[in-house]
Amino acid sequence: MSEPVPSVKGWCPGALRPMRSGDGLVVRLQLTAGVLSAPLARRIAALSERYGNGQIDLTQRANLQLRGVSDDTWPELIGELAALGLIETDAEVEAVKNIVASPLAGPGWATTVDCHASVAALGAAIGTDPVFRRLPGKFGFVIDDGGYWPLDDVAADVWFVGRDGRFDIEVPQAGGFVRLGTVAPDAIGAAAAAVAQAFLDLRGDGEGGARRMRDLAARIGAAAIADHAGFSAAGHSERPARQARRSIGAGGPLGAGAYLGLGVVFGRLTAVSLDWLADLAKTAASGELRLTPWRSILVPGVDLEISERLLAGAVAAGFIVSPEDPRLVVVACPGAPECESAAGPVREDALALAEVAAKMVGRGVRLHVSACPKGCARTQPAAATLIRRHAGYDLVVNGRADDDPVSTGLQPQDIEGALRRLKAIEGQSIG
Numbered sequence: 002m003s004e005p006v007p008s009v010k011g012w013c014p015g016a017l018r019p020m021r022s023g024d025g026l027v028v029r030l031q032l033t034a035g036v037l038s039a040p041l042a043r044r045i046a047a048l049s050e051r052y053g054n055g056q057i058d059l060t061q062r063a064n065l066q067l068r069g070v071s072d073d074t075w076p077e078l079i080g081e082l083a084a085l086g087l088i089e090t091d092a093e094v095e096a097v098k099n100i101v102a103s104p105l106a107g108p109g110w111a112t113t114v115d116c117h118a119s120v121a122a123l124g125a126a127i128g129t130d131p132v133f134r135r136l137p138g139k140f141g142f143v144i145d146d147g148g149y150w151p152l153d154d155v156a157a158d159v160w161f162v163g164r165d166g167r168f169d170i171e172v173p174q175a176g177g178f179v180r181l182g183t184v185a186p187d188a189i190g191a192a193a194a195a196v197a198q199a200f201l202d203l204r205g206d207g208e209g210g211a212r213r214m215r216d217l218a219a220r221i222g223a224a225a226i227a228d229h230a231g232f233s234a235a236g237h238s239e240r241p242a243r244q245a246r247r248s249i250g251a252g253g254p255l256g257a258g259a260y261l262g263l264g265v266v267f268g269r270l271t272a273v274s275l276d277w278l279a280d281l282a283k284t285a286a287s288g289e290l291r292l293t294p295w296r297s298i299l300v301p302g303v304d305l306e307i308s309e310r311l312l313a314g315a316v317a318a319g320f321i322v323s324p325e326d327p328r329l330v331v332v333a334c335p336g337a338p339e340c341e342s343a344a345g346p347v348r349e350d351a352l353a354l355a356e357v358a359a360k361m362v363g364r365g366v367r368l369h370v371s372a373c374p375k376g377c378a379r380t381q382p383a384a385a386t387l388i389r390r391h392a393g394y395d396l397v398v399n400g401r402a403d404d405d406p407v408s409t410g411l412q413p414q415d416i417e418g419a420l421r422r423l424k425a426i427e428g429q430s431i432g
């Protein structure tokens with residue numbers, strides 16, 4: 002088997018084309034709709050220890066990445082993953098098969114449409130229709146069952162949102178979404194191909210060409226995209242973004258049962274913590290884990306009578322169990338030494354700032370700490386973004402890591418004061 006080729010900027014790491022990082026190769030698995038059985042979780046944990054460094058990322062697309070894989074052991078790992086059905090056979094397909102689905106999708110849960118069959122149909126279309134291979138590497142699709150957990154805040158390009166047994170086809174525009182048309186679940190592959198073709202035809206060539214659907218919609222309007230894709234003008238309508246829900250703690254009943262939602266600090270699991278989750282799923286729940294794009298894992302089918310005891314165990318295993326935990330409002334990339342592009346480590350500073358971030362104005366993630374302007378941990382704007390430089394942190398307000406900063410050279414002890422001066426912190430009582 003040939004040597005792995007490091008990924009190019011703008012592409013997500015895969016298994017066949019892993020990203021080279023400071024701690025070795027990063028190998029992304031292909032999990033269907035974020036569903037992970039207990040035996041498979043246990044197997045992945047074992048592979049992470051055997052071929053990697055025991056560190057596993059839970060990604061923003063509800064996927065897993067094994068870290069610390071060496072060039073020498075990578076070919077054998079690929080063989081093991083292929084036997085488990087966890088990789089594609091084609092690196093080009095792997096690069097664009099980016100589908101995020103509702104975390105509790107599937108029979109038995111209280112949702113408006115079962116999207117698992119549609120995930121499979123879209124995955125098959127991406128694997129066979131060459132139009133998808135021409136999309137930019139980070140282009141992604143959402144299949145939202147229209148149920149309890151809206152997926153509006155996921156970094157993606159085309160949304161299929163369940164409604165009355167069909168899917169609305171939507172693209173983001175001006176902070177909300179525009180419906181291009183509707184499609185039956187079994188026709189989702191053809192609809193996705195039509196939207197992908199419209200994007201490719203309309204995005205423009207060269208450096209100035211749009212790489213994301215929201216950029217194209219902002220430039221020419223979603224209606225033009227719908228027209229080009231062949232959807233009737235009568236089907237166009239706008240809707241505001243739906244509020245994200247918390248997925249942490251004990252919840253339910255929800256359709257077929259209750260669940261535990263466990264937060265994963267900075268999306269970083271270990272072989273030990275994944276093994277612990279597999280045990281929990283097998284011994285006290287339905288035997289399955291559901292990965293979410295919000296750095297949390299759902300354990301469905303638990304008995305709420307014993308949830309307090311299970312949550313106490315989860316705390317001991319290093320998971321976040323309270324929706325009020327300040328670590329939930331901070332995101333940070335791995336930084337140094339794991340990433341070679343990093344200006345330094347960032348996660349320790351991010352944890353130290355979590356209490357401050359929890360008191361900032363806003364909802365959801367409020368503070369993004371990045372070790373370089375690429376901003377891998379969050380592509381959307383945040384109330385405050387800190388970008389590590391060799392001389393200190395740059396601070397961007399209501400923007401992304403590559404936006405212009407309002408302050409530069411901030412030391413960690415200066416950051417709270419800088420946020421106060423910008424009136425980004427509620428009240429005056431922190432100190």
Ligand code: SF4
Binds near residue numbers: 376
């Ligand atoms: S944002 Fe962080 S993880 Fe991404 S390239 Fe920069 S330093 Fe590396």
